[in-house]
Amino acid sequence: MSTLAAFFYTVLFRTVRVLIAPRAGTNPTWWKQVAEADRLDPSPETIVNQFQASAAELAAGLHRDNYVGGVDVQARLGDSRDLPLEARTVGGVITSPPYCTRIDYGVATRPELAILGAGERDLKELRDQMVGTPTMTGKRGTAEQWGATATAFLDGVAAHASKASAGYYTNYFRQYYAGMWDSLAELHRVMKEGAPAVLVVQDNYYKDLHNDTAKILGEMAIALGFDRAERHDFPVIRNRASMNPRTRQYRNKASAVESILVLR
Numbered sequence: 001m002s003t004l005a006a007f008f009y010t011v012l013f014r015t016v017r018v019l020i021a022p023r024a025g026t027n028p029t030w031w032k033q034v035a036e037a038d039r040l041d042p043s044p045e046t047i048v049n050q051f052q053a054s055a056a057e058l059a060a061g062l063h064r065d066n067y068v069g070g071v072d073v074q075a076r077l078g079d080s081r082d083l084p085l086e087a088r089t090v091g092g093v094i095t096s097p098p099y100c101t102r103i104d105y106g107v108a109t110r111p112e113l114a115i116l117g118a119g120e121r122d123l124k125e126l127r128d129q130m131v132g133t134p135t136m137t138g139k140r141g142t143a144e145q146w147g148a149t150a151t152a153f154l155d156g157v158a159a160h161a162s163k164a165s166a167g168y169y170t171n172y173f174r175q176y177y178a179g180m181w182d183s184l185a186e187l188h189r190v191m192k193e194g195a196p197a198v199l200v201v202q203d204n205y206y207k208d209l210h211n212d213t214a215k216i217l218g219e220m221a222i223a224l225g226f227d228r229a230e231r232h233d234f235p236v237i238r239n240r241a242s243m244n245p246r247t248r249q250y251r252n253k254a255s256a257v258e259s260i261l262v263l264r
């Protein structure tokens with residue numbers, strides 16, 4: 001796709017996001033299919049005006065940042081658990097892997113997928129391929145390999161008295177960490193000796209149990225052959241858990257920590 005076509009696709013995504021805003025629910029990552037009676041019916045004029053406004057806004061953003069083209073960039077698509085790259089060829093990685101918070105990245109991008117012509121079948125298939133999908137795919141991995149922190153957390157979840165802890169939630173966390181284990185194994189395979197991989201990760205709580213994702217991924221990385229896992233923490237002031245009054249039942253302070261994990 002040309003850069004110009006890519007630009008106008010982005011404009012189209014933005015246009016649709018603005019026009020459907022009145023149908024957004026309280027959860028910004030969950031798009032429901034609306035009932036026939038609730039369908040929006042913007043006039044062609046409204047659509048064209050928003051398209052022009054979005055194009056102007058995005059173009060202004062590019063110019064404001066003094067964007068310099070002319071750098072040779074290639075975008076390729078792949079699965080983090082099966083990278084289409086040769087071993088020891090990558091000089092650096094910056095990545096923001098899925099959060100372990102049951103965000104459904106397929107549903108979160110439903111508007112863009114609709115624009116690209118994806119149907120419900122494509123959406124389901126995509127959701128099932130996501131690391132951290134809240135849909136159950138049956139992948140459980142080998143938790144014994146993942147380190148002491150993962151083991152303690154998973155044992156705590158499995159033994160928790162609250163509903164579905166031993167079933168759905170234990171399976172969800174195992175599925176997430178199984179996907180991350182395979183992804184870290186791939187990173188280790190493709191990276192050059194000593195090259196840095198920088199990951200942004202957030203911790204969270206399952207009821208009263210700390211799910212220290214940065215610590216668990218750091219231990220996994222060492223088990224997979226990385227030499228070092230350095231961690232830098234930044235407190236997150238507002239996140240969804242801190243807005244949910246029910247989390248107060250288990251903790252009186254619902255804050256999250258965002259960590260930068262540097263693996264070498």
Ligand SMILES: C[S@@+](CC[C@H](N)C(=O)[O-])C[C@H]1O[C@@H](n2cnc3c(N)ncnc32)[C@H](O)[C@@H]1O
Pocket residue numbers: 078079080081096097098099105106129130131132
């Ligand atoms: C925390 S978000 C990061 C979003 C990114 N920073 C951006 O601006 O688009 C995690 C992303 O990982 C993607 N993802 C989930 N499973 C993946 C997989 N197996 N391989 C590659 N990406 C995956 C999700 O679609 C989601 O966009």
